[in-house]
Amino acid sequence: MHRCLELAELGAGNVAPNPMVGAVLVYDDRIIGEGYHEVYGGPHAEPNCLASVREEDMGLIAQSVMYVSLEPCAHHGKTPPCADLIVKHKIAKVVIGCRDPFKEVSGKGIEKVRSAGIKVEQGILENRCRELNKRFFTFHTQHRPYIILKWAQTANGFIAQRENDAQTLRIENANVDHSSTTSGAGRLYITNEFTNRL
Incomplete structure (x- = not known):
């Protein structure tokens, strides 16, 4: 999750009003893919992570663990739902830093992934993941800007x-x-x- 946060920070200043998110795909203690949300309107961290997997490692995706700093989205916005992409690739397990407070996502991404039979663990470095996106969390939970x-x-x-x-x-x-x-x-x-x- 530390690496997810490092990656997420690379999107600072480019993804607002969306949150900064990083994702890492790990097979047998080896990182086989990583990505982050690079620019508003562009692919999120999860598709960028999967797109970075080398051809020779593609067969390992379904046996891997994806770490992501924020719950995968479950709605169609400017991009398709990341939760659907995770389900499509049949990733063995997803470890989530914190739940997304946005009402279109909150809990729905986790439920979509779980209902497909994928193991989900959440709350890993949760405070740090929330702190990274304090403006996003304040806007969606308190309905005001972060001041x-x-x-x-x-x-x-x-x-x-x-x-x-x-x-x-x-x-x-x-x-x-x-x-x-x-x-x-x-x-x-x-x-x-x-x-x-x-």
Whole structure:
């Protein structure tokens, strides 16, 4: 599951509003395939994982274990259901990091795979899998965006030395991990401008 999380992180910034997901296919303690959800609207982690299996290992798929950081989808969206693909390949066992909170999937992917006679284990590194997609989970469970507040202050807790004394602040990575809007204090307090992205 650690490898699934590493792979999933490669999709950061490219898959939203979908979650970041990684998948690894293992036969007899050997990774024979791996993939992740690379871009929104493109194939999910599971089909990318299966597509990476070499020709000489194709016969091993049905005897393998697929590890996936999030429950396989069970609905038709921009791509076909990943749960159907797992069933089609008759993978012996699926190990899932955490259940998908999206109402079109939640529990349905697990049920579809189980009802096909495939063993399912879930909750492996669940907290880390949920943390990776905290924005996705917040949106689907609390029906609001994931909110992060960020400000700059001096070591002794002040934002500026004295009233109206502008300070130069370096915020090099403010937009790297977050979809954010940065606004100066003057604009927020004086003009009451509130900007957000949903």
